Amino acid sequence: MQKRVIFQNLWLPYLLVLPQIIITLVFFIWPSWQALTSSLYIEDAFGFSKQFVWFQNYSELFTNPAYLKSFWTTLVFGVSVTFLAMSIALLLAVAANRVIKSATGYRTLLIWPYAVAPALAGVIWYFLLNPSIGIVSYWLESVGVEWNHYVNGGQALLLVIVASAWKQISYNFLFFLAGLQSIPKSLLEAAAIDKAGPIRRFWTITFPLLSPTTFFLLIVNLVFAFFDTFALIHATTNGGPADATSVLVFRVYNSGFVGQDYGSSAAQSVVLMGLVVVITFIQFRYVERRVQY
Amino acid sequence: MVENRPFLNFLTHVALITGVLFLCFPVWMALVASTHTPEALSKAPIPLWFGGEAIANYSELLTGGVSAAGGVPVSTMMWNSLWMALGITAGKIVVSILAAFAIVYFKFPFRMGFFWMIFITLMLPVEVRILPTFDVIARLEMLNTWAGLTIPLMASATATFLFRQFFLTIPDELVEAARIDRAGPLRFFWDILLPLSRTNIAALFIILFIFGWNQYLWPLLITTEQDLYTIVMGIQRMANAGESLPIWHLVMGTAILALLPPVLVVVGMQKLFVRGLVETEK
Numbered sequence: 186m187q188k189r190v191i192f193q194n195l196w197l198p199y200l201l202v203l204p205q206i207i208i209t210l211v212f213f214i215w216p217s218w219q220a221l222t223s224s225l226y227i228e229d230a231f232g233f234s235k236q237f238v239w240f241q242n243y244s245e246l247f248t249n250p251a252y253l254k255s256f257w258t259t260l261v262f263g264v265s266v267t268f269l270a271m272s273i274a275l276l277l278a279v280a281a282n283r284v285i286k287s288a289t290g291y292r293t294l295l296i297w298p299y300a301v302a303p304a305l306a307g308v309i310w311y312f313l314l315n316p317s318i319g320i321v322s323y324w325l326e327s328v329g330v331e332w333n334h335y336v337n338g339g340q341a342l343l344l345v346i347v348a349s350a351w352k353q354i355s356y357n358f359l360f361f362l363a364g365l366q367s368i369p370k371s372l373l374e375a376a377a378i379d380k381a382g383p384i385r386r387f388w389t390i391t392f393p394l395l396s397p398t399t400f401f402l403l404i405v406n407l408v409f410a411f412f413d414t415f416a417l418i419h420a421t422t423n424g425g426p427a428d429a430t431s432v433l434v435f436r437v438y439n440s441g442f443v444g445q446d447y448g449s450s451a452a453q454s455v456v457l458m459g460l461v462v463v464i465t466f467i468q469f470r471y472v473e474r475r476v477q478y
Numbered sequence: 479m480v481e482n483r484p485f486l487n488f489l490t491h492v493a494l495i496t497g498v499l500f501l502c503f504p505v506w507m508a509l510v511a512s513t514h515t516p517e518a519l520s521k522a523p524i525p526l527w528f529g530g531e532a533i534a535n536y537s538e539l540l541t542g543g544v545s546a547a548g549g550v551p552v553s554t555m556m557w558n559s560l561w562m563a564l565g566i567t568a569g570k571i572v573v574s575i576l577a578a579f580a581i582v583y584f585k586f587p588f589r590m591g592f593f594w595m596i597f598i599t600l601m602l603p604v605e606v607r608i609l610p611t612f613d614v615i616a617r618l619e620m621l622n623t624w625a626g627l628t629i630p631l632m633a634s635a636t637a638t639f640l641f642r643q644f645f646l647t648i649p650d651e652l653v654e655a656a657r658i659d660r661a662g663p664l665r666f667f668w669d670i671l672l673p674l675s676r677t678n679i680a681a682l683f684i685i686l687f688i689f690g691w692n693q694y695l696w697p698l699l700i701t702t703e704q705d706l707y708t709i710v711m712g713i714q715r716m717a718n719a720g721e722s723l724p725i726w727h728l729v730m731g732t733a734i735l736a737l738l739p740p741v742l743v744v745v746g747m748q749k750l751f752v753r754g755l756v757e758t759e760k
Contacts, residue, residue, distance in 0.1 A: 188650060191585050193665040201580035202592050204573045205633055211629035212614065213599045219610035273497070280493040283486075293745060294498045300740035301505075302692035302710045305733050308717045309504045312511065312726060318506060323522040354501065356523075356755075363756055377481055412605045416694030420714040434605045438695075442607035450609045457606035465601050 275355030338429025364398035563690030565628035578641035681754030
């Protein structure tokens with residue numbers, strides 16, 4: 186936790202942590218406290234009066250079918266993105282780990298989408314799947330699939346899932362590749378001598394040894410899908426059609442800035458903070474942070 | 479390789495090439511679309527190969543902007559993005575290296591309290607407390623300022639933890655030697671700790687630059703003046719206009735310009751990038 190040999194100074198350490206602490210207090214703790222308190226009030230749209238209502242905002246939230254549906258949407262969205270991004274990335278990482286000569290070349294070609302902002306990934310896929318001119322929707326039509334995410338909620342959700350997973354594959358690929366490279370070759374060789382084929386070796390040796398990486402990535406991907414995809418959804422479907430892509434983070438924004446319902450937005454913020462606390466707890470309690478054995 | 483299986487090798491390459499094609503295809507199409515006239519993009523199927531309008535489209539974007547989306551030149555937005563990204567990156571590194579130095583190398587009352595306070599920021603991402611944060615910025619009159627765009631994003635628990643972790647691996651003998659030579663804490667920080675942290679700082683710089691450049695929600699909240707629009711946030715206005723107007727060639731051109739700087743950083747500094755990513759782990 187700390188060095189054995191340290192410096193003595195009465196005021197310097199405070200000065201050194203001061204910038205970090207001020208920013209944390211002003212821009213993190215204070216707004217969070219505000220969210221906590223204003224979730225207990227109902228405020229009129231002009232901010233003239235507010236009324237203390239205990240937990241009414243929360244009870245309204247959890248009896249609101251649209252909010253409960255948003256939970257479900259978020260879950261479907263998060264699980265699909267995580268599953269898609271992780272399975273494709275694992276496949277690619279296993280393949281890249283097999284080819285030794287051209288591994289760096291493939292790696293370069295596979296990691297760059299990490300740098301593409303979620304909003305841009307969304308806009309580009311939005312263009313590819315545009316019902317009238319998108320090339321992918323044109324191909325889909327030629328095999329008999331009518332694509333129109335403006336009216337079809339399921340397709341709109343699929344659009345944001347595909348765009349998010351596309352952006353997230355690189356990240357998973359890098360961590361899986363690092364995990365694979367740290368598996369001792371001797372284990373695999375021993376199994377090969379015992380006549381275990383490549384598929385058998387993967388499921389009985391490689392995959393179990395990758396489990397710390399897999400679990401870590403599971404958490405990271407869920408967090409990404411729950412919180413970082415606001416930009417992607419806001420820039421493309423804007424929550425629609427008919428709330429089909431309105432995930433929890435999007436609702437916080439929408440009821441606050443568009444609906445001007447501060448109490449409800451604050452209550453939703455508090456619910457989400459609770460969710461983050463739970464995820465962070467799981468992450469630090471159960472996830473091995475380092476990718477090593 | 480454990481054994482030689484030609485068919486499996488073939489399959490491996492097929493999988494990898496398919497993966498590369500899947501990842502590259504969307505950006506390829508965006509690049510192609512940005513070199514065509516709006517007429518070429520007006521009916522399906524749109525062309526899969528470059529058109530001849532690249533120079534015209536990109537110069538229109540960089541100088542004039544898209545009038546339907548407020549007419550802000552893309553060069554202005556890129557400039558804003560660059561300053562925002564650099565501000566956030568430099569600020570985060572300075573703020574967190576100082577805090578980590580204090581926490582590792584000093585013993586003072588409330589040290590652990592400060593440590594936990596920094597830790598808590600991990601649990602409070604902006605996305606979950608949008609409205610009250612906006613309220614705080616408005617009260618501090620930091621809306622539509624560069625300070626408002628950058629300072630609130632400068633606190634970073636991950637960067638602080640990264641530096642703390644790294645400082646803990648530095649041998650104590652260095653501090654002892656420095657103290658024998660009568661070097662004070664600031665001298666030690668500047669002459670020994672900072673040079674030793676160079677690679678870590680560089681790796682972190684890449685990750686944070688990408689994080690800063692790709693900010694979306696924050697500029698969306700903080701900026702209402704067009705002079706301050708950043709490119710990743712600004713494209714959303716264009717995409718919405720693209721619904722009714724034939725400007726997809728310009729929207730895709732903007733997308734290409736917006737993703738180019740961070741992608742170049744990742745590809746050009748791959749080694750440092752991978753190191754930074756694996757070390758910050760998020």
